[in-house]
Amino acid sequence: MSAREDAVDAAVMPPDLLAGRELALEARGLSLDYSERRALDAVNLQVPRRRVTALIGPSGCGKSSLLRCFNRLNDEIAGCRVSGEVRVLGLDAYAETTALPELRRRVGMVFQKPNPFPQSVADNVAFGLRLAGLRSRLELDDRVEAALRAAGLWEEVRDRLDDSALRLSAGQQQRLVIARALAVEPEVLLMDEPASMLDPISTLRFEELVVALRERYSVLLVTHNMQQAARVADYTAFLQAGRLLEFDATDRIFTNPRLRGTEDYITGRMREDRG
Amino acid sequence: MAGLCLLALAAVLAVLVQQAVRAFAPVPVAELRWRSDAGEQQMLAAVVFEDAHELVVRGSEWQRRGAEYRRIARADLLQLDWPADARSLRLHDGREIHRRGLALPQAPDGSRPAAADVAEDVASNRLSRGETAGLMLRRAWDFVAGTAQGGGVFPALVGTVVLVLLMSVLVMPLGVLLALWLHEYAGSGRSARVLRAAMANLAGVPAVIYGLFGLVLFVNGVGGGVDALMHSATPRWGGGGLLWSALTLALLTLPVVVIATEEGLARVPAALRHGALALGATRAEMLWRVVLPVARPALLTAFILAVARAAGEVAPLMLVGAVRYAPALPLDGEFPYLHLSRQFMHLGQSVYDLALAGGDAPRDMAQAHAAALLLLVVVVGLNAAAIVVRNRLRERARELAV
Ligand SMILES: Nc1ncnc2c1ncn2[C@@H]1O[C@H](COP(=O)(O)OP(=O)(O)OP(=O)(O)O)[C@@H](O)[C@H]1O
Ligand SMILES: [Mg+2]
Numbered sequence: 001m002s003a004r005e006d007a008v009d010a011a012v013m014p015p016d017l018l019a020g021r022e023l024a025l026e027a028r029g030l031s032l033d034y035s036e037r038r039a040l041d042a043v044n045l046q047v048p049r050r051r052v053t054a055l056i057g058p059s060g061c062g063k064s065s066l067l068r069c070f071n072r073l074n075d076e077i078a079g080c081r082v083s084g085e086v087r088v089l090g091l092d093a094y095a096e097t098t099a100l101p102e103l104r105r106r107v108g109m110v111f112q113k114p115n116p117f118p119q120s121v122a123d124n125v126a127f128g129l130r131l132a133g134l135r136s137r138l139e140l141d142d143r144v145e146a147a148l149r150a151a152g153l154w155e156e157v158r159d160r161l162d163d164s165a166l167r168l169s170a171g172q173q174q175r176l177v178i179a180r181a182l183a184v185e186p187e188v189l190l191m192d193e194p195a196s197m198l199d200p201i202s203t204l205r206f207e208e209l210v211v212a213l214r215e216r217y218s219v220l221l222v223t224h225n226m227q228q229a230a231r232v233a234d235y236t237a238f239l240q241a242g243r244l245l246e247f248d249a250t251d252r253i254f255t256n257p258r259l260r261g262t263e264d265y266i267t268g269r270m271r272e273d274r275g
Numbered sequence: 276m277a278g279l280c281l282l283a284l285a286a287v288l289a290v291l292v293q294q295a296v297r298a299f300a301p302v303p304v305a306e307l308r309w310r311s312d313a314g315e316q317q318m319l320a321a322v323v324f325e326d327a328h329e330l331v332v333r334g335s336e337w338q339r340r341g342a343e344y345r346r347i348a349r350a351d352l353l354q355l356d357w358p359a360d361a362r363s364l365r366l367h368d369g370r371e372i373h374r375r376g377l378a379l380p381q382a383p384d385g386s387r388p389a390a391a392d393v394a395e396d397v398a399s400n401r402l403s404r405g406e407t408a409g410l411m412l413r414r415a416w417d418f419v420a421g422t423a424q425g426g427g428v429f430p431a432l433v434g435t436v437v438l439v440l441l442m443s444v445l446v447m448p449l450g451v452l453l454a455l456w457l458h459e460y461a462g463s464g465r466s467a468r469v470l471r472a473a474m475a476n477l478a479g480v481p482a483v484i485y486g487l488f489g490l491v492l493f494v495n496g497v498g499g500g501v502d503a504l505m506h507s508a509t510p511r512w513g514g515g516g517l518l519w520s521a522l523t524l525a526l527l528t529l530p531v532v533v534i535a536t537e538e539g540l541a542r543v544p545a546a547l548r549h550g551a552l553a554l555g556a557t558r559a560e561m562l563w564r565v566v567l568p569v570a571r572p573a574l575l576t577a578f579i580l581a582v583a584r585a586a587g588e589v590a591p592l593m594l595v596g597a598v599r600y601a602p603a604l605p606l607d608g609e610f611p612y613l614h615l616s617r618q619f620m621h622l623g624q625s626v627y628d629l630a631l632a633g634g635d636a637p638r639d640m641a642q643a644h645a646a647a648l649l650l651l652v653v654v655v656g657l658n659a660a661a662i663v664v665r666n667r668l669r670e671r672a673r674e675l676a677v
């Protein structure tokens with residue numbers, strides 16, 4: 001890859017936007033194909049550390065596919081091929097020597113569809129902790145409670161910790177899988193529309209959580225809700241048809257985007273959200 | 276569909292029961308006089324069969340079991356009485372002897388059976404319903420729980436159950452591991468394709484070929500090798516035995532287990548797998564903690580199919596360890612309790628032996644049906660146990676899925 005392509009395109013992102021910032025995630029010239037169909041095309045994206053970055057874009061533009069590159073979950077999808085460079089916390093994610101369990105412990109993921117295991121609520125949250133070798137009953141209980149509190153679910157499930165997680169409502173399940181990801185204290189969190197099924201109050205609580213997470217975590221958040229992106233994200237990336245069209249500070253992208261396409265999408269979504 | 280299956284099962288059971296009952300029912304005894312080529316004859320005999328044209332009777336079996344059958348045309352019959360004091364003795368060796376009154380009868384050669392030889396002594400023509408029922412129950416129990424010498428099939432029953440359980444213990448881990456490898460690790464590589472094709476084809480190979488294979492590989496190959504290594508004078512492992520039979524059956528049922536398990540694995544949603552991996556699980560951890568628990572009902576289905584297939588197979592076993600008569604049980608109170616190198620008896624083999632026995636055709640045929648009924652009960656019983664466990668798991672899974 002030539003040096004010119006390697007540099008982040010100035011048309012996509014103001015050159016000095018992230019100057020001096022440490023990067024949590026970085027994609028360079030990242031392309032992704034499913035069998036014969038291209039889902040990502042030469043994406044250059046930088047996600048700064050200890051900040052919240054929103055990823056917006058129309059349905060089917062490749063947001064989930066992009067997220068799955070950062071914890072290499074695309075490896076699990078038959079026929080999916082990735083090319084280009086992906087760096088996670090400074091390390092080459094696709095290097096031969098990368099230990100996937102280690103990588104995925106450091107990069108947590110909340111899926112677009114809640115996917116609790118058919119186990120009890122407590123076992124779901126403790127799943128990652130047990131994988132990490134935590135055995136002490138007391139400590140497990142503490143960490144489970146802390147994670148459930150952080151996800152705003154504790155009060156609702158405190159006396160049904162041993163019930164099946166599949167009996168929770170969809171919105172509760174969504175918060176459960178957030179708690180499950182938080183419990184292992186990853187350094188980076190990939191969140192794929194984690195608030196899509198939440199009521200307004202829970203959504204508000206969730207947004208407060210994300211803002212609080214900024215202190216310790218780097219967050220890449222996919223959302224279709226423009227107000228949400230505006231409220232919680234420091235930076236916003238706009239993806240369309242597999243290409244990263246614009247990346248900027250959130251207030252700039254929402255008030256003064258540089259591209260027509262970005263503006264059209266955002267105003268369109270805003271209008272839809274209001275109507 | 277399920278109703279139809281149950282109906283078919285009920286029909287088979289009904290036929291078996293109806294036939295098997297005849298093995299235990301008491302037979303009335305008649306005093307007969309008839310004309311034959313050799314002149315007028317007279318005899319005290321059990322009337323095994325009678326219709327409008329003829330009688331089939333069985334006189335006292337002084338010589339051996341099954342001798343003394345006679346067919347008498349009604350036209351030749353001069354006299355037919357059912358004396359109230361007629362009694363039938365059953366000796367421990369299975370022979371039946373008829374007499375009138377209580378004294379022990381005398382054989383044509385002058386000898387008398389000793390009182391210790393008598394297993395059963397009944398007033399054949401004067402049995403009340405209750406007595407008949409009690410008699411039949413006792414005979415059925417003697418058949419099921421009795422030793423081979425006494426005409427019972429207990430050793431065969433034990434042999435069958437032990438064999439099937441040992442087979443499951445061997446085939447389940449192997450089959451599940453193979454299925455895991457095929458479905459989770461091998462992908463669509465060449466070796467996986469070959470193995471899959473092999474499984475599909477092996478499922479259709481006639482059972483007796485497995486028997487030959489087991490004979491060559493396990494008995495002669497491995498067993499013979501072990502014997503040679505241990506310099507044993509008499510073949511211990513180099514002959515047919517319980518372990519070789521269980522292994523042969525395990526090979527026979529392996530395709531069934533692999534295919535059923537793989538189907539179960541394929542039904543586990545990808546979202547659950549991804550969820551586990553995303554939390555840092557290795558592939559093995561994901562399989563052990565998420566995939567296998569979800570696929571547990573499928574594993575039990577595999578087990579049920581394997582038992583059903585294995586319990587009914589006899590042909591291959593005759594080559595690798597099942598025998599008509601084994602002096603000792605494969606499972607007993609003597610260390611090491613489970614005797615893997617012993618030959619054993621099997622209900623399927625008992626069915627063959629009884630059905631093909633030359634001696635007392637009607638009585639043995641009825642017993643063959645009784646043995647078949649018992650085999651069916653064993654298979655259905657093992658399956659029912661597995662199905663109960665599976666339904667419990669399904670219920671739990673459903674509860675979890677609410
Ligand atoms: N497993 C897959 N196999 C083949 N094609 C896929 C697969 N997953 C996604 N795609 C295709 O790749 C493209 C991008 O999909 P992706 O799920 O990343 O979009 P998205 O931006 O997350 O959409 P949404 O907002 O609806 O979740 C789509 O055209 C989709 O059809
Ligand atoms: Mg998506």
